Structure formats: C-alpha cells, structure tokens
Amino acid sequence: MKFPFYVGGRTRHENELPVKLPTFQRSQLLKPENYIPDPGLRDACNVALLLGQPLLLTGEPGTGKTQFAYSLAWELGFGTPLKFETKSTSTARDLFYTYDALKRFQDIQNHSTSAKLLDYINYQALGLAILRTREPSEVSQYLPPELLHKQKIRSVVIIDEIDKAPRDFCNDVLNELEHIYFRVLELGNEKIEADPELQPIVIITSNSEKDLPDAFLRRCIYYNLPFPDVKSLQEIITNHLGTYVGNSSPFLQAALDLFYRLRAPQSGLRKKPATAELLSWLIILQRFTGDIDNPFTQPDKFLRTLSILIKTAEDQQKATKIVEQWIQEQTRASQNG
Structure with a gap:
C-alpha cells in the first residue's frame, strides 16, 4: 500500500480512487487483554471488589485509567463496560438517566405527543447497570423492548473524569453510589435497587483538575496510577x-x-x-x-x-x-x- 496517502500536489490518480486506507493500527492499543496493571492497582481493585465500593483512579491523562476498566471487565467476563462521560453540566440524575422534557414539550406543541413517557427517557451507564441486575419481568415497565435484557447480569460502570462535574455532583450521588439505587421520577417514585449479588462494579476516574469532597472520597477505594x-x-x-x-x-x-x-x-x-x-x-x-x-x-x-x-x-x-x-x-x- 502506497504511503504517504496525501501529498498535497493538487493532482489525483483517478484510476486509484477512492484511496484505500489501512486498518487503523491504533485499535490494537485498545485491546483489553494487552493492558498491564501495576501491582498496586491490582491490589486496590481487589479491595474494591471485596468491599463492594467504587474504585477511584487518579493520574495524569494517558496513563490507562479508563482502559483499566475494559481490562477488568474483559478478564472477569462482564462484557463491555458502560461508560458515563462527565460534563461540566452533569447532575446527579444524569448518572442514571436523562429526561428530554424539551422534546416532549415540542411534541405537545406539534400535537404529536407520544403516549409513552418512556420514549423521552434515555438511561445512562449506572442506571442501565442497575436495571440489568433485576429480572426482566421486574423492570419491563422501565425499559423499552430493545433495551430489555434476557437475563440479569453484572456490569462494569465507568464514571469518567468526575472532576469535570460541578462540586455538588459528588455530594448528590453519595447514597446512590453506596447503596446502588435510583428513582425514575417521571415514571413514579419507586426505588430501583441493584441486586446485591450482582451489584455493578464502579470505576471512577479523575485527572485531579480539582479536589473531590471528603465525604465522597471516604466512600471510595483510592489509587493513583504512577507514570x-x-x-x-x-x-x-x-x-x-x-x-x-x-x-x-x-x-x-x-x-x-x-x-x-x-x-x-x-x-x-x-x-x-x-x-x-x-x-x-x-x-x-x-x-x-x-x-x-x-x-x-x-x-x-x-x-x-x-x-x-x-x-x-x-x-x-x-x-x-x-x-x-x-x-x-x-x-x-x-x-x-
């Protein structure tokens, strides 16, 4: 295969178009089986698994904090992790689900309102992981058919770059992270709790751009990935x-x-x-x-x-x-x- 692909010569070889690019070799770097954790990280992970507490990982960007979660899920056979990308506007509810009130309002204005509130609810990583620990028949009213699982399972959840969130975010989810439950207010006020035997494994990453609340830190197992x-x-x-x-x-x-x-x-x-x-x-x-x-x-x-x-x-x-x-x-x- 010819390289370089782009030469900026203001000409092109018509008989070779479109150009065939190689398979991206960077995908090899993301294979979870190739991840090598240091001994301290292995120990911290096992402590978190024994205690059922979230594992909080810090360290400079690019040291493998997020990739560790994929390695853990692969090795323990829990499938692809569910990932929550923290934003500066994230709220506690966003960790479990989002409700598109604006779309519903627009549908009402256009007289095209769906009969189902469920159509305006999008489950996020931790909410979906909790629902998957319950029997399908127990949570069928909360999930559309395409998301309903066939059997209850345990999941690995990544809460990525939590330090990007507002400070209140960590305080607002303390109980939910400790007891692993949430409520879908739009569908009633019933508490949805994870099956204790299938409690999601929660991996939280932080680039230490700002300090996290002490009360939040007390509920986590902490490890800093050294370079x-x-x-x-x-x-x-x-x-x-x-x-x-x-x-x-x-x-x-x-x-x-x-x-x-x-x-x-x-x-x-x-x-x-x-x-x-x-x-x-x-x-x-x-x-x-x-x-x-x-x-x-x-x-x-x-x-x-x-x-x-x-x-x-x-x-x-x-x-x-x-x-x-x-x-x-x-x-x-x-x-x-």
Whole structure:
C-alpha cells in the first residue's frame, strides 16, 4: 500500500480512487487483554471488589485509567463496560438517566405527543447497570423492548473524569453510589435497587483538575496510577506492539531515551506526552520511515511526527529544540562509537 496517502500536489490518480486506507493500527492499543496493571492497582481493585465500593483512579491523562476498566471487565467476563462521560453540566440524575422534557414539550406543541413517557427517557451507564441486575419481568415497565435484557447480569460502570462535574455532583450521588439505587421520577417514585449479588462494579476516574469532597472520597477505594518507570514502560510497549518493536532493540531504546527527555522537568513542556501517545508515536514512526529497523537513523523524518507527542504551539517549539539537541548527541555518540 502506497504511503504517504496525501501529498498535497493538487493532482489525483483517478484510476486509484477512492484511496484505500489501512486498518487503523491504533485499535490494537485498545485491546483489553494487552493492558498491564501495576501491582498496586491490582491490589486496590481487589479491595474494591471485596468491599463492594467504587474504585477511584487518579493520574495524569494517558496513563490507562479508563482502559483499566475494559481490562477488568474483559478478564472477569462482564462484557463491555458502560461508560458515563462527565460534563461540566452533569447532575446527579444524569448518572442514571436523562429526561428530554424539551422534546416532549415540542411534541405537545406539534400535537404529536407520544403516549409513552418512556420514549423521552434515555438511561445512562449506572442506571442501565442497575436495571440489568433485576429480572426482566421486574423492570419491563422501565425499559423499552430493545433495551430489555434476557437475563440479569453484572456490569462494569465507568464514571469518567468526575472532576469535570460541578462540586455538588459528588455530594448528590453519595447514597446512590453506596447503596446502588435510583428513582425514575417521571415514571413514579419507586426505588430501583441493584441486586446485591450482582451489584455493578464502579470505576471512577479523575485527572485531579480539582479536589473531590471528603465525604465522597471516604466512600471510595483510592489509587493513583504512577507514570511507568522505564522497565514497566518497555514491557507495556512490547506487549502492545510486539510486531513493531523488538524487546531491547536499538529503536525502542532510542525512543524511550527521547521520550523521557521530553518528559523531564527541565524540558519546560506544559503538557508532557503520556503512554498512550508514546504507543501511537512508535507505530507511526516506522510507517513514516519506511519500516526500517531503526527509524532514528532518519532524524529528518521523525521530526515530522512530533505532533503525536506534543499538543501545543509553545511546546512544539521547545520540543523541536530538545529533539534537535538529542539528534546531535546521538550523531556524536555514533561517530565516537
């Protein structure tokens, strides 16, 4: 397959259109079976499972907080996790369901009101997980036929980036998270509780952009994901990209050396590259340099891939200087060696 795909030459090859692009290799990075947790994370997870409490994960973006939930669900056989994307406007009810009052009002104005309030209710991750722990016959009045499960099951729920929510959000869901229940007010005021034997496993992530309430923290098992050391990061890379990089290869060693140079405090970068960006960078490096054994022998080409690692204009300028200096050091070392 020809690469690069886009050359900006103001011409196109009509007989080759539309261009066939490769399967996105980044999907390989998201396979839950390739996730490698550190021992502390495994211990914290097992404590949360034993106590039936939410597991709160913090750590810088890109360290695998969300991906851990997919690994957990895959290993324990609970299917794909149900994910709630926290927003700055999220309320406690949004965690369970949303009610589209505006659409219903518009339908009333247009004389096209549905006879079913259920048509205006959309269940969110935790609400759907709770409903799935009950027998279908017990919750059929709350779910449309297409969402009604065949048998009760346990689910893994991700509440992602909870620090984005208003501060009251955490306080408002304390009891619901501890006892795992909710009410659909539009369909009555009956409490819908999770089956204790199938209580959803709740994984909460935070980028620590703001502090969470103490009362909320007391109800969670907490773990901060540290950034991997060189040995751990090498293991993660070879586990995900074994077909692209060889363990302890010159390519991998050079990539890690430069990567940690960019992450060093003295680099001055405002947003330092993380593990997820490193993995994507390694994949594209070999494509940009023609799949040679060590792409770092072609520094002019890998400079063009920095946009994967560096995400601000200010950092781009700093990173370019760091890389150019690193190239000079590598060149001198190879000449002296």
